Amino acid sequence: MAILEVNAIKKSFGNAHILKGIDFELEKGEVLSIIGSSGSGKTTLLRCLNFLETADSGRITVNGEVIFDDSTHTLKDSEIRDRRLHFGLVFQSFNLFPQYTALKNVTLALELELPRKMPKAEKKEELLKIEERCKALLDTVGLSDKYDYYPCQLSGGQCQRVAIARALALSPDILCFDEPTSALDPELTGEVLRVIKELKNSDRTMVIVTHEMEFAKNVSDKVMFMSDGVIEEIGTPDEIFNNPKSHRLQEFLKKPTF
Amino acid sequence: MGFWNVTLSLLGGLEYTCLIFALTLVLALPLGLVIAFGSMSKFKPLAYIVKTFVWIIRGVPLMLQVIILFYVPGFLLGQPILSRFASVIAAFVINYACYFSEIYRGGIESIAKGQYEAGQVLGMTKSQIFFKVILMQVVKRILAPMSNEVITLVKDTALARVIMIVELIQAAQNFAGYGLMWPLFYTAVFYLAFVGILTLLFGYFEKKLSYYKV
Numbered sequence: 001m002a003i004l005e006v007n008a009i010k011k012s013f014g015n016a017h018i019l020k021g022i023d024f025e026l027e028k029g030e031v032l033s034i035i036g037s038s039g040s041g042k043t044t045l046l047r048c049l050n051f052l053e054t055a056d057s058g059r060i061t062v063n064g065e066v067i068f069d070d071s072t073h074t075l076k077d078s079e080i081r082d083r084r085l086h087f088g089l090v091f092q093s094f095n096l097f098p099q100y101t102a103l104k105n106v107t108l109a110l111e112l113e114l115p116r117k118m119p120k121a122e123k124k125e126e127l128l129k130i131e132e133r134c135k136a137l138l139d140t141v142g143l144s145d146k147y148d149y150y151p152c153q154l155s156g157g158q159c160q161r162v163a164i165a166r167a168l169a170l171s172p173d174i175l176c177f178d179e180p181t182s183a184l185d186p187e188l189t190g191e192v193l194r195v196i197k198e199l200k201n202s203d204r205t206m207v208i209v210t211h212e213m214e215f216a217k218n219v220s221d222k223v224m225f226m227s228d229g230v231i232e233e234i235g236t237p238d239e240i241f242n243n244p245k246s247h248r249l250q251e252f253l254k255k256p257t258f
Numbered sequence: 259m260g261f262w263n264v265t266l267s268l269l270g271g272l273e274y275t276c277l278i279f280a281l282t283l284v285l286a287l288p289l290g291l292v293i294a295f296g297s298m299s300k301f302k303p304l305a306y307i308v309k310t311f312v313w314i315i316r317g318v319p320l321m322l323q324v325i326i327l328f329y330v331p332g333f334l335l336g337q338p339i340l341s342r343f344a345s346v347i348a349a350f351v352i353n354y355a356c357y358f359s360e361i362y363r364g365g366i367e368s369i370a371k372g373q374y375e376a377g378q379v380l381g382m383t384k385s386q387i388f389f390k391v392i393l394m395q396v397v398k399r400i401l402a403p404m405s406n407e408v409i410t411l412v413k414d415t416a417l418a419r420v421i422m423i424v425e426l427i428q429a430a431q432n433f434a435g436y437g438l439m440w441p442l443f444y445t446a447v448f449y450l451a452f453v454g455i456l457t458l459l460f461g462y463f464e465k466k467l468s469y470y471k472v
Contacts, residue, residue: 050379077384085381095376098470099394108390109380152471170380 001064003028003205004174009058011044018044019055020229026174026222029203033216035240036226037252042209045226046176049207051084062086062173088172092179094159096151102162103147106134106169137165141195157188161195175199177208193219213253217241225249264433264441271429272448278415278425282350283408289351290358297363315356321417323349328421346418350411357407365400366392369472395472405460412452 002025011019018041026032034042047053049060051068060068067083075083096105110130114123138147141161151159160180167175177196181189193215199206200219210216216223216237223240225233225248233246244250296308315323328345332338340348369392377387419428426448430441 052375052378081381081383084379087379089379091372091376093372095370095372097373097376097391098472099398109382112382112386112390150470166380 002026002061003030003063004207005059005061006049007059007061009045009048009055009060011041011048011053011055018229019048022058022231024222024224024231024234026205026207028205030221031200031206031208031219032222032224033220033237034207034209034224034226035211035213035216035252036232040226041229042226043178046089046178046207046209049174049176050087050089051080052089085170086173088167088170088175090160090163090167090175090177090180092182094151094156094163094183096159096163096166098151101148101150102138102143102154102158102165103131103134105151105162106137106166107131109166110134110169134165134169137168138162140168140198141165142191155188156184157191160184160192164192164195164199174205174207177206177210179209179211181210181212213241225252227252264438264444267432268426268429268441268445268448271424271426271445274418274423274425275412275415275448275452278346278350278418278423279412281347282354282411285347285351286354286358289355291362293355293359294362294366297359298366312356312359315353316360320349320353320414321420323353324417324420342421342423345421346423350414354407354411358404361400361403361407362396364403365396368399369395398467398470398472401460401464401467405456408460409453409456412456413449 004026006022006024009019009022010017022041022045024032034045036042044053048055048068054073055068057070058068059066063086067086072080072083096102097108100108107130110133111127114126118126135144135147138144141164143158143161143165146154146158146162149158151162154162160183164180180196181192184192189212193212196206196208196215197219208216208219218237220237222234223237224231225240225244225246227248233240233244233249240249241253244253293308293312297305297312299305299308324346327340327349328338328342331340338345373391373395374387377391382390415425416427418425419431422428424432426445427442430445433439433441
C-alpha cells in the first residue's frame with residue numbers, strides 16, 4: 001500500500017489557480033523529486049501537504065489514514081497539529097531559531113511535547129533521552145562538533161543540516177524539502193545533498209522540490225514535472241530526463257542552467 | 259537649610275519618583291503586550307476599538323490624563339474613587355502600556371513568517387511558538403526603542419506633582435517657597451544618575467543578547 005496518496009488537490013489564491021488537481025502516489029522508502037519552473041505550483045503543493053496552506057479541495061492519505069479532505073476545514077488546531085506531524089519540512093531559508101544552539105533547535109519541539117506536570121526526576125530522565133537522541137541526529141548529519149553553536153556561527157550548509165536534523169527529530173513518515181539548496185553558495189550545496197542521499201540509503205520517504213537536475217536524477221525513484229498547476233509528466237528519472245514525452249518538459253530540460 | 263537637609267528632602271521625593279517608575283514599568287510592560295495583541299487581532303472590531311483607544315491615550319497629554327483620572331470621578335460621583343497616588347499610577351500605566359504596545363507590535367510584525375512556520379511544522383502550539391520562539395527575538399529587536407521609552411518615563415514621573423504628589427521636582431519646588439532655587443537645579447543630578455544607571459543596564463542587556471542575530 002502506498003504510504004502517501006494525493007488525490008485531486010486544488011488550491012487558488014483569489015483568481016490565481018495555483019494547483020489545478022494534483023494526483024500521485026508514493027511508496028514507503030521512495031524518493032520523489034518535483035521539478036518545474038517558478039510559479040508552477042511545486043512549493044504550494046509541498047505547503048499543502050504540511051498544512052501551511054489549506055488546499056481548497058482534494059484528499060491526502062498517509063498510511064491509509066485520510067489526513068485531509070473536505071471535512072478537514074472544520075478541524076481544531078490540535079487535530080491539525082497531530083496530522084501535520086506525518087510530514088516534516090525543511091525550508092529553503094532554514095528558518096532555524098536564532099536564539100537557540102544547534103542542539104536546542106533540534107530538541108525544542110520534543111521537549112515541548114513532554115507533559116507539563118511530571119515528577120522532576122522523571123522529567124530529567126526524559127530530557128536526557130531527548131538530548132541523546134538529538135545529538136545522534138546531529139551526528140548523522142555530520143555536525144557532532146557543533147552542538148553548542150548558534151545558527152549565526154554556522155555556515156549556510158551547516159544550518160541546513162541542523163534544519164534537517166530538526167525535522168527528523170519528530171520522526172515524520174514523509175520528509176519534505178523545499179528547494180533545500182537554493183539559498184546556499186554553490187560550494188555548500190554538496191554537503192546538504194550528500195546528507196539527503198544518505199537519508200535515502202536509510203530508506204526514508206522523501207518529497208524534494210529542487211532545481212538541482214543532476215541531484216534529482218541521481219537520488220529519485222520518481223520525478224514529477226509540474227507546469228502551470230498540473231503534473232505535466234511523472235516517471236522514473238530515466239523516463240523524465242532521457243525520454244521526456246511532453247513538449248513542455250523537453251523545453252524545460254533544454255534550458256541551460258547557469 | 260543646609261545641603262544635607264535639602265538632599266534628605268529630595269531623597270524623600272525621589273522615593274515617589276522611583277515608586278511611580280517601578281510600578282508603571284511592572285504593570286505597563288505586560289499590559290502593553292495585551293494591547294498589542296488586541297490591535298493585531300484578526301477580529302476587526304476589537305482591533306479598531308483598541309487602535310482608537312491607543313490613539314486617544316497617545317493623543318492627550320499625560321498630565322491631563324492624570325488630572326482627569328483624579329478629579330473627574332470626584333465631580334461625577336461626589337467623591338474621588340482613586341487616591342492621588344493610585345490616580346497617578348493608573349494614568350501612567352495606561353499611557354505607557356499604549357506606547358509599549360506599538361513598540362511590541364512593530365517588533366512582533368518584524369519577525370519573519372518563516373519562524374512561525376518552522377514552529378508550526380514542528381507541531382508547536384500557537385502559544386508555544388510565541389513564547390518559545392518569537393518573544394526572545396522580539397525582545398532583542400525592541401530593546402533600543404524600549405530604552406528610549408523607559409528613560410522618558412523617569413522624567414515623566416515629574417508630572418505627578420500636578421495633583422500634589424511630592425516627587426523629586428515637587429520636593430525641590432517646596433524649597434522655592436522659602437526663596438531657595440538651587441535645590442530645583444540640584445534635582446538634575448538625581449535624574450542624570452538614574453538615567454545613567456538605566457543606560458548601563460540596557461547596555462548590559464544588549465550585550466547579553468548579542469550571542470545571536472535576529
